[in-house]
Amino acid sequence: MDQDTRSEQGAPPALRLRQVTKHFTLARQRVEAVRGVDLEVGHGEVVAMLGPNGAGKTTTLDMVLGLTQPSSGGVEVFGTVPRAAVDAGRVSAVLQTGGLLRDLTVEETVEVIASTFASPQPVADVMERAGITGLARRRVSKCSGGEQQRLRFALALLPDPDLLVLDEPTAGMDVGARRDFWAAMHAEAAQGRTIIFATHYLEEANTFADRIVLMSGGVVVADGTTEAIRARATGRVVSADLAPELDARLEAAAGVHSLERQGPRVRVLAADSDALARTLLDLGGSNLEITTGSLDEAFLALTGQGADEPHRTTDETTEHETSGSRA
Incomplete structure (x- = not known):
């Protein structure tokens, strides 16, 4: 199914967040995991959510999937509340953990989950697209972490979703498995699906995403193409041949x-x-060259130091919301 058939002209965007916040209380401290996020993702976009640990990526995706509710603000998925979009089969997720029965084989797992949908995609088809056909008779308990992630990907394809949400999808995969996974994701994106993925891997964001949303401390600090984020964060790099004694000048x-x-x-x-x-x-420099800074430099410049922890303020009266503790 191509992008034009997945969305109608004038339809609401695939995802819209307006001033979304999420807080909870941990050890008598108020933890602000997400702080006023505005985000809109159109149909067919491939968006990477990038940021250090504690940036708020996972908590934001949990709200998109309806796994937790925002403390304030609004989340819409295809113009409706997230749970309604999920229940309609328009949204699927590949998360880092959960949901697999270790005593079943890979194929049995896909068949069981397929039976819960009214009109699932063929089991053999999703297994082939996820690259797990060769693992059909292997028990889930005998699968590596990367193989289990590919199994979760197959399960996510069963309802033929319009939006795929991936949270650190290649965690536990070696380099070859990661390459194969992204080749499969490229094929899904070519069919017009909207894809949003959180990652720690700068290379994944750089090579796969059309757009990068960079988060730090629960807020969006940059949103744009890789080139735009590099330019905003680092300016431009000028290289030249120059006598060392002129460095101070x-x-x-x-x-x-x-x-x-x-x-x-x-x-x-x-x-x-x-x-x-x-x-x-x-100063007599020669062989002048001007380039944009690297994504690594942009990441460090925009996230700054100490961005690994969510913003906290003392608050003894806030209700403890354990569902937010995955920030």
């Missing part, structure tokens, strides 16, 4: 964020790359 130039030297070549990060380039030329 170059560092004194306005707007220089960092300077690295490798032999005769200097690599400088600055907000105003044009002014920096002129300074380098004035």
Whole structure:
């Protein structure tokens, strides 16, 4: 099914979050896992949610799936509440844990879950698309973590969903299994599905997603293409051949964020790359090159230090909401 047949013109977006917050209480402290997130995802988009531990990615996805309710704000999936979209088979998820019966075989697991849907996709078809046909007779308890993730992917395909939500989908996979998984996901995206995935892997976000939503401390700190996020976070990098004794004069130039030297070549990060380039030329620099900073640099610049912990304030009266503790 292509993208045009999955969505009608003028239909609501696949996902809309408006000023969404989620808080809970842990050890008499108020933990603000998500703080005023605004996000809209259109039909057929492939979006990576990127951020350090504690950024709020998993809690946000839990609300999209209706597994927990926002403390305030609104979440709509295809114009309705998340649970209604899930119950209608329009949304499926591949989560990090849960839901597998260890004593069943892989094929038995898919057959059992398929029996719960009114019109599931053929069992053999979803197993082939998830790359687990060769594991059909293996017991789930004998499957590796990566193989179990591919089994969860097959289960997610059974209702033929319009939206796939993936939370760290390649956790536990080796490099080869990760490559095969993303090849399968590319095929699903080509059919017009909307895909949202949370990941710690910068390379996955860079190579697979059309758009990156970068979260830190429960808020969205950047939202755009990889190139746009790089430019916003790091400015541009100017490289040139320059005599080492001129480094101090170059560092004194306005707007220089960092300077690295490798032999005769200097690599400088600055907000105003044009002014920096002129300074380098004035100092006698040669072989000038201007590039956008790496996604790694953007990630560090935008998330900052100490972003691994959610924002906390003392609050002894807030009701303890254990469902939010997966931030």
